[in-house]
Amino acid sequence: MTTFAELGLSPNILKALEKTKLQQPTPIQAQAIPHIMQGRDLMGLAQTGTGKTAAFGLPLLHRILDLGHPPGPKNVRALILVPTRELATQIIDNFRQFTAGTAVKIVLVVGGASVNKQAQSLVKGADVLVATPGRLIDHIEQGNVSLEKCGYLVLDEADHMLDMGFIHSLRRIAKHIPLRRQTLMFSATMPKDITEIADTYLRDPVKVQVAPPGKPAEKVTQGVHFIPNGDKARLLEEYLKKHPGEQALVFCRTKHGADKLAKVLDQWGFKVGAIHGNRSQNQRDRILAEFKGEALDVLVATDVAARGIDIPTVRHVYNHDMPNVPENYVHRIGRTARAGAEGSSISFCAPAEMSELQAIEKLLKKALPVIGGAPWAADVVAAAPRPGQNRGQKPGNGGRQGQKLTKNPRPAAAAGAPGGKPAGKPGGARPQGQKPRPQGGAQAPRRAPRPKSGG
Numbered sequence: 001m002t003t004f005a006e007l008g009l010s011p012n013i014l015k016a017l018e019k020t021k022l023q024q025p026t027p028i029q030a031q032a033i034p035h036i037m038q039g040r041d042l043m044g045l046a047q048t049g050t051g052k053t054a055a056f057g058l059p060l061l062h063r064i065l066d067l068g069h070p071p072g073p074k075n076v077r078a079l080i081l082v083p084t085r086e087l088a089t090q091i092i093d094n095f096r097q098f099t100a101g102t103a104v105k106i107v108l109v110v111g112g113a114s115v116n117k118q119a120q121s122l123v124k125g126a127d128v129l130v131a132t133p134g135r136l137i138d139h140i141e142q143g144n145v146s147l148e149k150c151g152y153l154v155l156d157e158a159d160h161m162l163d164m165g166f167i168h169s170l171r172r173i174a175k176h177i178p179l180r181r182q183t184l185m186f187s188a189t190m191p192k193d194i195t196e197i198a199d200t201y202l203r204d205p206v207k208v209q210v211a212p213p214g215k216p217a218e219k220v221t222q223g224v225h226f227i228p229n230g231d232k233a234r235l236l237e238e239y240l241k242k243h244p245g246e247q248a249l250v251f252c253r254t255k256h257g258a259d260k261l262a263k264v265l266d267q268w269g270f271k272v273g274a275i276h277g278n279r280s281q282n283q284r285d286r287i288l289a290e291f292k293g294e295a296l297d298v299l300v301a302t303d304v305a306a307r308g309i310d311i312p313t314v315r316h317v318y319n320h321d322m323p324n325v326p327e328n329y330v331h332r333i334g335r336t337a338r339a340g341a342e343g344s345s346i347s348f349c350a351p352a353e354m355s356e357l358q359a360i361e362k363l364l365k366k367a368l369p370v371i372g373g374a375p376w377a378a379d380v381v382a383a384a385p386r387p388g389q390n391r392g393q394k395p396g397n398g399g400r401q402g403q404k405l406t407k408n409p410r411p412a413a414a415a416g417a418p419g420g421k422p423a424g425k426p427g428g429a430r431p432q433g434q435k436p437r438p439q440g441g442a443q444a445p446r447r448a449p450r451p452k453s454g455g
Helices: 011-017 027-037 052-065 085-098 115-122 133-141 158-163 167-174 192-201 229-242 255-267 281-292 326-333 351-364 378-383
Strands: 042-045 076-081 106-109 126-131 152-155 182-187 206-209 220-226 247-251 272-275 298-301 314-319 343-349 370-372
Touching: 011 052, 011 085, 027 042, 027 052, 027 206, 042 052, 052 076, 052 085, 052 126, 052 152, 052 182, 076 133, 076 167, 085 106, 085 126, 085 281, 106 115, 106 133, 115 126, 115 133, 126 133, 133 167, 152 192, 158 167, 158 182, 158 192, 158 326, 167 192, 182 192, 229 247, 229 255, 229 314, 229 343, 255 272, 255 298, 272 281, 281 298, 314 326, 326 343, 326 351, 343 351, 351 378
Parallel strands: 042 182, 042 206, 076 126, 076 152, 106 126, 152 182, 220 343, 220 370, 247 298, 247 314, 272 298, 314 343
Antiparallel strands: none
16 A cells, blocks of 8 residues: 555545645554554554554544544543653644644643643543553542543553553553553564563554564664763764764763763753753753754753654764663664654763673674774773762763863774774774784673663
8 A cells, every 4th residue: 555545544634644744654554554443453563763653643533533522521532651751742743733624632641741731631521642651640540531431542662661660550540441442552672571561451463563673773874882981972072073964862871961961062062952851841842842943953862751752853863871771772763764764873882881782782683883993802891880880070081080171082082983093894993991802803702781770
């Protein structure tokens, strides 16, 4: 099938789609929409940026439009559960485009916004309720909403919901929804727990998979640059200056790290903003709006704030800190190369992050191309402090606590970086302090992954 009309969607939806950038169905849409319109439960696996929102949203809205009457006070016809506020906002924006000119009522319920205003929006009911689990439970307990007549449940970014510990919230919410319902689950990766959730909440589901679980978008050029932790900010500066006028998304491990890096980049003259879980909803919305409007060139984010970032103009993703959950790597780099565009992703790997890199490469089933530095030797890895041990050092000063930032980092650290020796070949110049690699061309042995701490 090559058009949305051939999928049998409502004329009202087709008319609304004419005003969007959606010209023809993506693979996940073409495969999922017919099954959903037939009322089947569905498990959808697809990379980020492939159009999953429209894959469940269009057929869901088609079925709701067929009902032809309002939902009733405080009642909800379709519930879409998501892990983050940003993803919820993204879905709401898409649904409002899909329903332009119709009477479909869509309500957003997320943390960080007024509970009273949300309750007022729920008084007359909602055809579609998009919610984060915690805030939805608040409204259920206060009697602001009823799920007794909810006929559709959608779990979007289900793997990230598990990462964030929402499984208990999901169980509490599911008790309020009728067993006779249509349930749709979408995810970019397929950890074991996702299979268990699917077995619990889906009935005889159709499985639609357009790419192997954990596989990034095909048009993302990936690479890793081995660099001491204290030199990462200056290396990032060099990469950003290499692509002036092109928007970049930078990922940090912690909220404090994101704020600190954004402050440094601002001091160096970049138009930058930062979003993470400690920012209010208004702050996050404002910064995202500025980034979407290209008032900002660089957005620094943590994983928790990144799932709902759907900005086609993002061309570069930089992993300033390696993710400690390998599946998050796939989601991070999926923020570029959206909807068939091209993009690049570069990960900065310090000695203490070799185990994270190893876990990512195991998930991808391939090694990331080395575009700078060389893999850290085992003794350097063993001696490296784990993240958080050197809290006093400033980004960009090579880990030399107390010294001022210098405009030029030590040359050895920038080997293979833009403006240095040609990048792209493994075995480039070694970062300072790294011992020679074993003779015979063998890569330095990598340490086995450490158990992750509960903190």
